[in-house]
Amino acid sequence: MTISSGASTDKAGHSVGPPLWLLAELTYRCPLQCPYCSNPLDFAQTEKELTTDEWVQVLRQGREMGAAQLGFSGGEPLVRPDLEELIAEARSLGYYTNLITSGLGLTEAKVNAFAAAGLDHIQVSFQASDPELNNAIAGSRKAFEQKLKMARAVKEAGYPMVLNFVVHRHNIHQMKDIMSLCERLDADFVELATCQYYGWALENREGLMPSKAQLERAEAEVNEYRAQLEASGCPMKLIFVTPDYYEERPKACMNGWGSLFLTVAPDGTALPCHSARLLPIEFPNVRDTHLKSVWYDSPGFNHYRGDAWMPEPCRSCDEKDKDFGGCRCQAYLLTGNADNADPVCSKSSYHDRILAARKAADHATVGIADLTYRNAENSRLFFKS
Amino acid sequence: MANVLRFRRGFRFQWEPAQQCHVLLYPEGMVKLNESAGAILQEVDGERSVAELVAVLEQKFPEAGALANDVCEFLEHACNQHWLEVS
Numbered sequence: 001m002t003i004s005s006g007a008s009t010d011k012a013g014h015s016v017g018p019p020l021w022l023l024a025e026l027t028y029r030c031p032l033q034c035p036y037c038s039n040p041l042d043f044a045q046t047e048k049e050l051t052t053d054e055w056v057q058v059l060r061q062g063r064e065m066g067a068a069q070l071g072f073s074g075g076e077p078l079v080r081p082d083l084e085e086l087i088a089e090a091r092s093l094g095y096y097t098n099l100i101t102s103g104l105g106l107t108e109a110k111v112n113a114f115a116a117a118g119l120d121h122i123q124v125s126f127q128a129s130d131p132e133l134n135n136a137i138a139g140s141r142k143a144f145e146q147k148l149k150m151a152r153a154v155k156e157a158g159y160p161m162v163l164n165f166v167v168h169r170h171n172i173h174q175m176k177d178i179m180s181l182c183e184r185l186d187a188d189f190v191e192l193a194t195c196q197y198y199g200w201a202l203e204n205r206e207g208l209m210p211s212k213a214q215l216e217r218a219e220a221e222v223n224e225y226r227a228q229l230e231a232s233g234c235p236m237k238l239i240f241v242t243p244d245y246y247e248e249r250p251k252a253c254m255n256g257w258g259s260l261f262l263t264v265a266p267d268g269t270a271l272p273c274h275s276a277r278l279l280p281i282e283f284p285n286v287r288d289t290h291l292k293s294v295w296y297d298s299p300g301f302n303h304y305r306g307d308a309w310m311p312e313p314c315r316s317c318d319e320k321d322k323d324f325g326g327c328r329c330q331a332y333l334l335t336g337n338a339d340n341a342d343p344v345c346s347k348s349s350y351h352d353r354i355l356a357a358r359k360a361a362d363h364a365t366v367g368i369a370d371l372t373y374r375n376a377e378n379s380r381l382f383f384k385s
Numbered sequence: 386m387a388n389v390l391r392f393r394r395g396f397r398f399q400w401e402p403a404q405q406c407h408v409l410l411y412p413e414g415m416v417k418l419n420e421s422a423g424a425i426l427q428e429v430d431g432e433r434s435v436a437e438l439v440a441v442l443e444q445k446f447p448e449a450g451a452l453a454n455d456v457c458e459f460l461e462h463a464c465n466q467h468w469l470e471v472s
Contacts, residue, residue, distance in 0.1 A: 066404060096410035096411075098412060159394075237467075
């Protein structure tokens with residue numbers, strides 16, 4: 001996701017720009033079981049989903065505040081029978097509407113109906129470049145064929161298409177095949193996103209994280225392919241998101257807390273990013289709070305705005321305006337305190353935990369069958385009592 | 386100059402009141418446009434040639450003088466970014 005920002009947050013956190021990106025997680029229900037799913041571990045205990053009318057209110061309030069990009073995501077958003085209605089509403093409000101889907105549950109008729117309702121773009125996720133590996137990771141026997149069919153239908157209907165591959169140690173060797181599959185499917189953008197280790201992916205980190213050698217090889221292959229595409233004038237754009245675990249400085253997570261992104265979870269919980277609900281912070285719910293108040297006034301959204309909250313080494317760091325101390329969720333998951341510097345930073349006193357994960361990636365023997373798959377049964381094991 | 390340009394499929398140009406500027410929206414992304422970029426892209430309609438587009442802009446902004454070089458340079462950039470394509 002790229003947005004050249006127009007939002008501004010001053011150092012004291014007083015001036016806050018609008019949320020330009022609204023992510024509507026319509027549901028946590030999904031036919032797939034990917035072991036790196038970004039949904040919470042305890043998704044199965046989530047309260048009732050927002051109704052159509054409640055989503056329409058959220059869309060109107062967000063657009064009024066200035067949100068321009070809208071993602072329909074999940075779970076699998078196609079399981080919501082009101083998706084077409086929500087697309088039509090969103091498009092009429094002036095959003096650029098993105099459907100982020102596994103392709104399961106999609107039909108040619110739906111592809112066309114969504115286009116008529118004004119859907120701007122469809123992103124289809126794949127798990128690998130061949131059916132065997134794809135279906136093993138997705139935990140679904142027919143997924144790959146369906147995805148191919150739907151990718152073709154998306155292009156035939158005239159949409160721009162993003163293909164998304166989550167990259168990890170079990171498919172990173174397929175990079176060339178993946179890119180060539182995308183070119184054959186006439187993708188406009190290809191996201192090669194290495195796992196981010198939250199929730200399910202953190203649970204499975206040792207079985208997912210590529211080794212340094214794997215990563216370097218993949219990077220070289222992507223660069224070579226990119227040069228070929230450019231030389232031939234092919235507009236397909238490759239976006240390779242490398243794992244922050246191999247960096248010495250953290251990512252500027254979400255472009256800063258509460259700076260551009262607003263996620264609304266299936267039960268109406270409003271979050272500064274889709275994994276923030278794992279933090280020990282109270283977040284407002286759109287069922288009882290206007291989105292404007294969620295964004296500008298709620299303690300949850302103001303919690304990490306500005307830099308007054310930062311302890312050392314961030315506080316005196318001359319890069320704090322660049323990376324905002326990294327990711328709060330990662331700091332919390334790896335150090336136990338979300339205020340701490342993201343341990344990806346070599347200045348963090350917990351950086352050894354990142355180094356240990358790198359070392360483990362060189363020797364990991366966890367197979368695909370050994371991963372913890374994202375399904376309701378496994379989710380119930382993570383309920384907090 | 387004889388080329389007719391149009392927006393690539395999936396690229397949408399619109400005015401954003403909250404940001405007080407034109408933007409170009411595309412899959413999961415957005416470019417904020419400055420005033421001159423906005424003024425140029427506003428005239429891209431898939432029908433007028435680049436030469437006609439320059440003439441329209443020169444008429445609209447007489448104080449700016451000859452615009453062909455600047456407009457062509459920007460349009461070339463927009464084509465290289467695959468925002469626009471020859472129709």
